[in-house]
Amino acid sequence: MKYFLFSKSLCFLVLNFTLICSAQKNSSVNDINFNKDWLFSKGSQPSAEKKDFDDSNWRKLDLPHDWAIEGPFDEKYNARTGGLPVHGIGWYRKNFTIAPKYAGKKIAIEFDGAMNNAKVWLNGVYIGERPFGYIGFEFDLTPHIKFGEENVIAVQLSPEDLASRWYSGAGIYRNVRLKINNPLHIPQWGTFITTPEVSRERAILNIQTTIKNSGDSAGKVTLQTNILDNNGSTVASSTSELSLKSGTEKTDTQEIEIIKPRLWDLDSPNLYKAVSQVKKDGDIIDEYTSSFGIRTISFNSNDGFKLNGKRIPLNGVCMHHDLGPLGAAVNYRATERQMQIMKDMGVNALRTSHNPPSPEMLEVCDKLGIVVIDEAFDEWKEAKVINGYNKYFDEWHEKDLRDMIKRDRNHPSVIMWSIGNEILEQSKKDGWKIAKMLNDICHDEDNTRPTTAGFNYYPAAFKNKLAHQVDVVGMNYKPYNYAEVKQMYPDMIIYGSETSSQTSSRGVYHLPIQADLKEGSKHVSSYDVVVGPPWAYPPEVEFDVQNENPFLLGEFMWTGFDYLGEPTPFGGRDNSTNGYWNDDWPSRSSYFAPVDLAGFPKDRFYLYQSQWTNEPMVHVLPHWNWKGKEGQNIPVFAYTNADEVELFINGKSYGRKIKGINKTEIPAEFKGFEKGMYPSRHRLSWDVPYQSGALKVIAYKDGNKVAEKEIKTASKPTGIHMIADRNNIAADGKDLSFITVRIEDEHGNLHPIADNLVKFQIEGDGVLAAVGNGDQTSMASFQIPERKAFNGLCLLIVKSTEKSGRIKVTASSPGLDPETITVRTE
Secondary structure (H helix, E strand, C coil), X not given: CCCCCCCCCCCCCEEEEEEEEEEEEXXXXXXXXXXXXXXXXXXXXXXXXXXXXXXXXXXXXXXXXXXXXXXXXXXXXXXXXXXXXXXXXXXXXXXXXXXXXXXXXXXXXXXXXXXXXXXXXXXXXEEEEECCCCCCEEEECHHHCCCCCEEEEEEEECCCCCCCCCCCCCECCCCEEEEEECCEECCCCCEEEXXXXXXXXXXXXXXXXXXXXXXXXXXEEEEEEEEXXXXXXXXXXXXXXXXXXXXXXXXXXXXXEEECCCEECCCCECCEEEEEEEEECCEEEEEEEEEEEEEEEEEECCCEEEECCEXXXXXXXXXXXXXXXXXXXXXXXXXXXXHHHHHHHCCCEEEECCCCCCHHHHHHHHHHCCEEEEECCCCCCCCCCCCCHHHCHHHHHHHHHXXXXXXXXXXXXXXXXXXXXCCHHHHCCCHHHHHHHHXXXXXXXXXXXXXEEEECCCCHHHHCCCHHHCCEEEEECCHHHHHHHHHHCCCCCEEEEEECCCCCCCCCCCCCCCCCCCCCCCCCCCCCCCCCCCCCCCHHHHHHHHHHCCCCCEEEEECCCCCECCCCCCCEEECCCCEEECCCCCCCECCCCCECCCCCECHHHHXXXXXXXXXXXXXXXXXXXXXXXXXXXXXXXXXXXXXXXXXEECCEEEEEEECXXXXXXXXXXCCCHHHCCCCCCCCEEEEEECCCCEEEEEEEECCEEEEEEEEECCCCCCEEEEEECCCEECCCCCCEEEEEEEEECCXXXXXXXXXXXXXXXXXXXXXXXXXXXXXXXXXXXXXXXXEECECCEEEEEEEECCCCEEEEEEEEECCEEEEEEEEEEC
C-alpha cells in the first residue's frame, strides 16, 4: 500500500493524498429501517424504561423527530438557541418482535444521532449511553432479546439548557436501524477504501474489510468484493479466504484494479459501489455495500487545493445542521435542496459547523460534487457554554472523534478533518498538547486526509504553537493577517475557515443607507452595507484579499443558510453565567446568510453568484415600490459576472458602469468598511430619482448583451401564486415538495412588501410538514397550516404518505384570489 506519510518536514509544504471512498451510508443487506411506530412523551417519566410501563397515552410518531421545533416559541427559552425548548427530558419507546428463526443471530440497534445524552434500555435492562448528540452509535441487543416474544426498547434524551451556542434540536432526530447479523459479519463502518494509485488509465483500489466473529466457535469464510459502476455492471472483483477464532475480528486487505476509471469531480461526481459478500460454505451470510468515488486531493502552501491535479479555489460556506422550518430532524430531500441552492450560488465546498454532519449531508455532497471539511468539536476542555461538550471531553473525545472518522472516511466529498472551531485553548500555554493528541488520532484512523481547525485568536494560536499541530490552518475573520502569517510561516497552508459574517433580512431596505441598525427595527437592511457584529466584514473584503493572496485555499463564509438561534447582531452574552441572553426579543434566528431560513435567496446570494459562477447573470436591487418617495433619489445596486451593466427606468438609460472600475461611492459620513461601507469593485451603483414603473438592468460581455433583469412596481395585491419545486414526489412517507407562495398583483408582479396571512388546506395523499417565511422575528409556529407573507413570500412544505396518488393544496387569504395546485406522489 502506498499511503501519504505525515512528517513535520513535509506536511506544511505539500500534502498529497490519493483516495477512493464510499459515498452514501454504508449499508448491510440485513439492516432494517427502525423509524416507524415509536411512542413519545415529553417530560420526566419515572420507570419508563421498564417493559411493563403503561405508555398507552403516549403520542405515536415516526422518526426522525425533533420535539423542540414543535415549540412554542418563548422568550424564557434561550433566544441564542431559537427561543425553542431544546432542553428537558423526552422518552421514546417501541415494541417489536424478532421471529424465533433469528435465534442465534446478532441483533443490534444503530442510531445516526440522538440529541442529547442518550440512554438506552431493552426490556428494562440498561444497554448503554452516548452523550454527544451529533455522533452515530450502535448497541448490541442480543443478550437481552426475547426471540418470538414482544420486546420493548426505551430511549431517554435529556438535552440541557446552555449546552449549545445555536439551535441543536432535541430528540431522536436522525435515522435508526435494527441490524440482524450472522455471528460472522462485517461490523459497523467495517470498510475503508483507498487508492494508492490513480490515473485516467487505471486505479488501484485498496479495500480494507473487517470481519467479526461474535459466535462461540471458530469459522472460515470467503470474502468476495465486487465493484459495480453506475449502471450496476461488475467491473472488477476480488476474493479472499479468512479464518477467525471465536470473539475476534480480522481485517483483510484486497487490491483491485479499475481500468479507465471515471473520476469523482465537482462537475462529474461519478460514483461506484463496492459490494462485500461474506460467504460460508458457498452461501452468502452477509452483504455490505459501500458507494464510492475515485479522486486525488493535494494541498500546497503556494498552489492551494487541487482535485485530480486541477487547482480548485474553495468557494465555501459554513452550515449548521438544522433544516429551517423543519427543525433538526434529518430529511434527505430537505438537505439536498439546501445544497442545490448553495451550488446554484456557486458553492463548491462545505464546512460542517461545528459538529459531525448527518450521513445524509455527506451523501448529498458526494452526489452533487461538493467537497467537505468534516468538523468534530466546538469545544475541548474549556467551556464556551456551561453545559457544552467540555463536560464530556475527557471521557468521550477519542471515541467520538474516531467514530466520526470511521463513519465518514469513505466519502469522496470529505477532504479534511477539523478537530475544532475557535476552541478556547488557543490562548492556553499547553493548548497545543490537546491539538496534537487529536491530530494524532485523526492520522491514526485515516492517513489519507489532512487535519485542520478554525482559529480566531491571533496571534496567540500561532505563538503558542497550537496552530502548528494541524496540517492545514484555518483562520476565522482575519483577512488582513493572511499575508503576515504567510510571511512568518512560508510553508504553512492557509485558508479562511470562517469569513464575512455579514447580516441582512430578505427584501428589507432601510433608507437612507446607514451603517448602524435602524432604530426600532429587528431587521437588517438588505443593501448589504450594514456589518452588524464587530468581527464581521463585507464579502468584498474577502474577495479582494483572496485575489491578492493566491496561496490561499479559499474561504468558507458564515453561513450558507440562516439558521435557528444565535440572532446576531441582536442580543448579547451574560458572562456571569457563561450563557447567552437576548434583549432584542423577538429576534430568534440568524441573519448571516445570503439565503433565508425558508430557502429564499437574499440579494447577497447574487453578489456571491457574481463572483463564484460563470453562467452570465445580473441582479438588481432594491424593489421598486416606493410610494411617497416620487422624485427622491433611491440607491440602486447591481451584481453581475459580466463586464458592465446599463440601468434603465421606464426605458430611459441612466448609463453603463464597468465592473471593477466604477467603485461604489462612499457617503461622506462613512470612513471605512468597519462602519459598514466598503469601496467595492464588485458592486455597481446608481442614485436615481424614483418613479413607479420598470427598473431594468442589462449586462454586457465583450460589448454583447448576455443577461438582463427587470423589476416592476407592483400594484395592489390581488392573488396568490404557488410554485412547487417538484410536482412529482416519492410516495415513501418522507419525500417533500417545497411550495413557494407569492403574493402578486393583477399582472403577476410579486408585491415586495406584502404581509398577507395565507391559509393552507391540504387534501389527499400528503400532510403538512412545515411552513415558513424567512422572517427572523416571526414567532408563529412552523407546524400550523397558515403563514404570513414576509415581503411578498412564504413557504409551504408538504410531505408524502406511503400511498400513491395526489396532494391537493389550496392557498387562500382574505381579499386575494385563492389558488390550488396538485403534487403527484408515486
